[in-house]
Amino acid sequence: DARVTQTPRHKVTEMGQEVTMRCQPILGHNTVFWYRQTMMQGLELLAYFRNRAPLDDSGMPKDRFSAEMPDATLATLKIQPSEPRDSAVYFCASGLDRGKYFGPGTRLTVT
């Protein structure tokens, strides 16, 4: 049963530290999305890739966030420096032209 995997599942870090979250999409999927979910804002699209190319990252604060897809089996989301307001659950989703299948998420807490 193919699944999207994300690591780490939980991360607690201090303000100012760099955070890297990783996602392994389902093999064969050509689209990868990064979302952030908070109680206040709900689910927000941060960035997405199609065939490893970044197509839209307008939802991402560019000064501190970056998203890459170094190969077809790995997508990364990096925050540097992290801030308390970045505390959220970060989901990766993959699919064929759509991000239909979500990973379990990374719960990030920035103190």
Add this chain to the structure above:
Amino acid sequence: EDKVVQSPLSLVVHEGDTVTLNCSYEVTNFRSLLWYKQEKKAPTFLFMLTSSGIEKKSGRLSSILDKKELFSILNITATQTGDSAVYLCAVEASGGYQKVTFGTGTKLQVIP
């Protein structure tokens, strides 16, 4: 700005009841509407709708899209306690980019 509004925000029903969840949207270059179920973890995909008037069905769940009136409904018949979750509606837009906008969800609680 693209917008997705779900109603009601929350709902409490008894097992066996039928519920209808609503999703209305305003989006430029509509591509598809998706429904997800979220329990205490990641959203789980339920349906993708692209054409008006064609019902998608999976067991006790069904959904339909009206592209003229810009809304979709998700029906759950004979509800069970396992249906308790937040149901999310999302709309995809296209046209040189692919934008996904989620609604805030409907929290459904099914009590025995």
